[in-house]
Amino acid sequence: METTEIAFIGAGNMATSLIGGLITDNYPPQKIWASNIREEKLEILASNYHINTTTDNKEAANQAKIVVLCVKPQVLAEVSQELADIVQLRQSLVISISAGVPTDVLSKWLGNNVPIVRCMPNPPALVGAAATGLYANKLVDRQQKDIAEHLLRAVGITEWLDTEEQMDVITALSGSGPAYFFLMIETLQREAEGLGLSPDVAKLFSIQTALGAAKLLLESGTDVEILRERVTSPGGTTEAAINLLERDNFCNIVANAMKAADERAREIAELFRGN
Ligand SMILES: NC(=O)c1ccc[n+]([C@@H]2O[C@H](COP(=O)([O-])OP(=O)(O)OC[C@H]3O[C@@H](n4cnc5c(N)ncnc54)[C@H](OP(=O)(O)O)[C@@H]3O)[C@@H](O)[C@H]2O)c1
Known part of the structure; x- marks a missing residue:
């Protein structure tokens, strides 16, 4: 260039x-x-x-x-x-x-x-x-x-x-997105501590798990849904956790959070326009 x-x-x-x-x-x-x-x-x-x-x-x-x-x-x-x-x-x-x-x-x-x-x-x-x-x-x-x-x-x-x-969608996805993952990591970390891990191990393993999941997804080139199914063995621990997330509407909560961020981005643009 x-x-x-x-x-x-x-x-x-x-x-x-x-x-x-x-x-x-x-x-x-x-x-x-x-x-x-x-x-x-x-x-x-x-x-x-x-x-x-x-x-x-x-x-x-x-x-x-x-x-x-x-x-x-x-x-x-x-x-x-x-x-x-x-x-x-x-x-x-x-x-x-x-x-x-x-x-x-x-x-x-x-x-x-x-x-x-x-x-x-x-x-x-x-x-x-x-x-x-x-x-x-x-x-x-x-x-x-x-x-x-x-x-x-x-x-x-x-x-x-x-x-x-x-x-506005980019803002709701990648702009605000790091905070969504931080909240997830914070929650995993706190719960792992509650379940008996030391704070250091809980922190490091929560972060490494997020990094590892993203890296595996990027480097394998495999569809996210297929990867998720692969790590969810029938009758296993992951399935027990995912079933509960689905029952308690995790996906809807994330969808609504994205919509709230998208709407707020539009409102902020209007504020700058003086409307
Ligand atoms: N940080 C992010 O992750 C991120 C992500 C997406 C978009 N952005 C956008 O990137 C922009 C910068 O963010 P940032 O995180 O780099 O903020 P920042 O670290 O606060 O940098 C802004 C700089 O502007 C200086 N400044 C303030 N008034 C000025 C003036 N009148 N003339 C010249 N310089 C002036 C500040 O100086 P002093 O600090 O010395 O007062 C500061 O060094 C923001 O508009 C933000 O929306 C940031």
């Missing part, structure tokens, strides 16, 4: 992961800029990756053809409006990783003629295992889509969405 100047606005956890991913991918550090409201995080980034840093968002955006907005949603309006003139003048691609903020709202802040890619990465981006949904507005060209995809691929898998409504 052709390398272009990239500016990260907001140098927190996600920006640090994305920058780390790019550097591992041999992206030239002299073509990366990061800005942050405070100096400390910039000093760490400069010393770890030898990239350019500044506390002036405009200075960073002025160097780049790609501006990645990595601030929290609460300050996104202010930061976008601050950069609107620059991104319009430089015809930069803007990539937003801010959860919940739709492209029409970003266009209102940045200008109607600005190409925008909205991304929804998830917390495993911090360890290179994200699942990121991407959506581009009509002004984004093929080359810009490739750049956005390359950037997010540095921290995990990516998928382009056909409609922006699908971003």
Whole structure:
């Protein structure tokens, strides 16, 4: 891929992961800029990756053809409006990783003629295992889509969405999903302790079981339903547990939880629209 100047606005956890991913991918550090409201995080980034840093968002955006907005949603309006003139003048691609903020709202802040890619990465981006949904507005060209995809691929898998409504489903699935698995792991851990394991063993075995199940599923290439049936021997312990989960409506509970998250994502988008 052709390398272009990239500016990260907001140098927190996600920006640090994305920058780390790019550097591992041999992206030239002299073509990366990061800005942050405070100096400390910039000093760490400069010393770890030898990239350019500044506390002036405009200075960073002025160097780049790609501006990645990595601030929290609460300050996104202010930061976008601050950069609107620059991104319009430089015809930069803007990539937003801010959860919940739709492209029409970003266009209102940045200008109607600005190409925008909205991304929804998830917390495993911090360890290179994200699942990121991407959506581009009509002004984004093929080359810009490739750049956005390359950037997010540095921290995990990516998928382009056909409609922006699908971003709400991605939010309910992979965005909120890690917390669903954390709750399951917490519950397994607590119960294993209650049944007599030491806290350390209960914790380690709960986590390893989740990791092992995901790894087996990914690497075997076998359908999840078939794998589940294979590990559920008739009359065995797994069957006893699964029967109880089904009797107590586990699947319905998960389905309703997903629907609640999807609905909340739509409500949040409306809040940003001022409706
Ligand atoms: N973390 C995740 O797993 C995750 C997943 C999906 C999407 N996201 C999205 O990614 C974005 C960033 O999340 P994060 O976890 O990286 O947050 P974060 O660690 O808090 O990073 C945000 C950074 O922005 C800086 N900042 C605040 N106001 C600023 C301003 N006016 N100008 C420049 N920098 C400013 C903050 O500086 P100080 O801290 O020094 O004040 C902080 O370093 C959010 O919009 C979030 O919705 C995050």
